[in-house]
Amino acid sequence: xxxxxxxxxxxxxxxxxxxxxxxxxxxxxxxxxxxxxxxxxxxxxxxxxxxxxxxxxxxxxxxxxxxxxxxxxxxxxxxxxxxxxxxxxxxxxxxxxxxxxxxxxxxxxxxxxxxxxxxxxxxxxxxxxxxxxxxxxxxxxxxxxxxxxxxxxxxxxxxxxxxxxxxxxxxxxxxxxxxxxxxxxxxxxxxxxxxxxxxxxxxxxxxxxxxxxxxxxxxxxxxxxxxxxxxxxxxxxxxxxxxxx
Ligand code: GLN
Numbered sequence: 689x690x691x692x693x694x695x696x697x698x699x700x701x702x703x704x705x706x707x708x709x710x711x712x713x714x715x716x717x718x719x720x721x722x723x724x725x726x727x728x729x730x731x732x733x734x735x736x737x738x739x740x741x742x743x744x745x746x747x748x749x750x751x752x753x754x755x756x757x758x759x760x761x762x763x764x765x766x767x768x769x770x771x772x773x774x775x776x777x778x779x780x781x782x783x784x785x786x787x788x789x790x791x792x793x794x795x796x797x798x799x800x801x802x803x804x805x806x807x808x809x810x811x812x813x814x815x816x817x818x819x820x821x822x823x824x825x826x827x828x829x830x831x832x833x834x835x836x837x838x839x840x841x842x843x844x845x846x847x848x849x850x851x852x853x854x855x856x857x858x859x860x861x862x863x864x865x866x867x868x869x870x871x872x873x874x875x876x877x878x879x880x881x882x883x884x885x886x887x888x889x890x891x892x893x894x895x896x897x898x899x900x901x902x903x904x905x906x907x908x909x910x911x912x913x914x915x916x917x918x919x920x921x922x923x924x925x926x927x928x929x930x931x932x933x
Contacts, residue, residue, distance in 0.1 A: 690723040691901050694740045696764075697748075697784070699730040700756060704838060706746030706781045708885030712894055713742065720912055722902075731756065735764045737771035741901040745784030747883060750812065750842075753783050753792065757800055760787065765803045772805045777901040778877040781886065785871065785879035786810040786843055795842075806874050807848035816842050821860030821882060822930050823870045825893065833892050834858065836926040837882025845881075847872060854880055859930045876900050889923045891916045 695710055714724045729735050737743065748756075768788065772778060780788050789808040793799045796812075818840040825835045835855055844864035847853060853863065854871030862870030862881060871880035878897065880886065887894040895911055902909035 689906065690725065691717060691741045691898070691905070692739055693724055693726045693742045693744065694737060695726055695728045696735065696743060696745045697730065697756060698728045700752045701746040701748040701784050703747040703749070703782065704840070704883035705885050706744070706883060709779060709887045710744055712885065712887040713898060716891070716894055716914065717898060719914055731759045735767045737767055737776055740771070740776060741905050742897065743771070743776055743778045745778070745780045745787070747782030747784055750794070753787060754800065756787070760803060768803050769805045772875060772877055775876050775904055777897055777904065779897055780877065780879040781883060782839070782841055782881050785881065786845060788877065788879060789845065792843060806872055806877065806879065807851050808845055808872060810843040810845045813842050813844050815865070816840070817861035817865055819860055820926065820930055822858040822927060823855035823862065824858050825855040827892065827896060834927060835882060835890050835893055836923055837884045837886050839881040839883065841881055854878055876904065889919060889926065891919045
């Protein structure tokens with residue numbers, strides 16, 4: 689068994705070590721004897737997702753997102769839209785998440801069209817939403833767990849009617865600091881404002897991504913349980929700290 693991972697824009701969108709999410713996914717696969725490979729697609733390079741199982745897009749500053757716009761519109765946007773409709777598993781972090789939406793409007797009113805794969809949009813604000821976060825997340829088996837992370841964004845993201853958030857905010861701002869939603873879950877796309885990197889301290893969520901990708905490629909996913917005591921202690925230490933605050 690093998691999973692093929694694509695890292696889009698590792699050269700530009702890697703704020704707060706989002707690449708660590710790939711290291712975490714590969715290690716949790718390796719501990720289970722499952723191989724994985726990573727294809728890095730930088731600005732100006734061709735994006736081919738036809739044989740990809742998992743796509744990571746990290747976060748970046750407004751400037752970096754603006755730099756990427758021409759490259760996105762050079763064919764990558766269409767590739768992303770069709771791969772997402774085809775069910776590819778995506779982890780999109782902050783700026784990478786915003787860019788899968790319809791558009792980004794700066795607080796001065798300049799509107800940049802983005803990929804248009806997700807029915808959401810982002811409006812820049814003069815408020816910086818920054819700090820540690822705790823989100824309540826419902827797993828596919830109906831169980832609820834927490835996601836701990838770190839956010840730093842000025843964009844406020846609004847989901848269209850009927851678009852499911854990834855989680856609900858317990859501590860932090862989430863999508864916009866107003867409606868209590870965090871991120872998005874659309875088909876197999878998981879968008880979130882959580883940097884960190886996100887996955888090492890959230891093993892349940894990491895395994896959900898791996899299971900989703902394995903089931904899509906192989907029809908089933910037997911992820912043997914791992915000893916997550918260290919990861920869980922790191923997770924719980926943040927919960928204790930943030931719930932006391
Ligand atoms: N530049 C975007 C914003 O500030 C995304 C930031 C990020 O990726 N951390 O909202």
